[in-house]
Amino acid sequence: GQNIDQPTEMTATEGAIVQINCTYQTSGFNGLFWYQQHAGEAPTFLSYNVLDGLEEKGRFSSFLSRSKGYSYLLLKELQMKDSASYLCVPLYNQGGKLIFGQGTELSVKP
Amino acid sequence: SQTIHQWPATLVQPVGSPLSLECTVEGTSNPNLYWYRQAAGRGLQLLFYSVGIGQISSEVPQNLSASRPQDRQFILSSKKLLLSDSGFYLCAWSPLKGTRGGSEQFFGPGTRLTVL
Numbered sequence: 490g491q492n493i494d495q496p497t498e499m500t501a502t503e504g505a506i507v508q509i510n511c512t513y514q515t516s517g518f519n520g521l522f523w524y525q526q527h528a529g530e531a532p533t534f535l536s537y538n539v540l541d542g543l544e545e546k547g548r549f550s551s552f553l554s555r556s557k558g559y560s561y562l563l564l565k566e567l568q569m570k571d572s573a574s575y576l577c578v579p580l581y582n583q584g585g586k587l588i589f590g591q592g593t594e595l596s597v598k599p
Numbered sequence: 600s601q602t603i604h605q606w607p608a609t610l611v612q613p614v615g616s617p618l619s620l621e622c623t624v625e626g627t628s629n630p631n632l633y634w635y636r637q638a639a640g641r642g643l644q645l646l647f648y649s650v651g652i653g654q655i656s657s658e659v660p661q662n663l664s665a666s667r668p669q670d671r672q673f674i675l676s677s678k679k680l681l682l683s684d685s686g687f688y689l690c691a692w693s694p695l696k697g698t699r700g701g702s703e704q705f706f707g708p709g710t711r712l713t714v715l
Contacts (some may be wrong), residue, residue: 530708586633586645589642591640
């Protein structure tokens, strides 16, 4: 399997910074997506990393290390609306199929 | 711009009844299409994917089937629903080749199915 490993739950305070880590199997790896899913809703695309390094997009940044099989999603200036599940989704050489894990349930508290 | 539609939004069906969920995509041609199911508190499970009309790949054995009668239409069906079929069903599409070689998937609003 793809052995996606990310924390099940995290809690953070409004206005703070939180980092959600993810490790995955590197064999056949092409790139990595991060999706956000609010309860009862469909996932929405956040980012896609192919090359090593940090990609910043507003309050959200995503980092990738291909050699280490490691990625993280960094959320700055947390808002209550950021409470959601964050899904680390690696892409492998499987004709475009994505493997979704359970994700990290982030709770932002006042 | 591209949009993806799913209906119905919610559905309550008795055990043993048939099922038909429909998904359509607008604003793109020859997309890859996917059906996922998400049980309560669980991750997304890929059920079927299709790279073209009439081409369906099944990921897990089950009592569900999928069909793609038109380029932008994807249908999920069952002849007899089981209790375990309850869940949140999501249709998604991706470009044949996404940006930077990736294939980001865009999801429809989902159908919440309860089998009683």
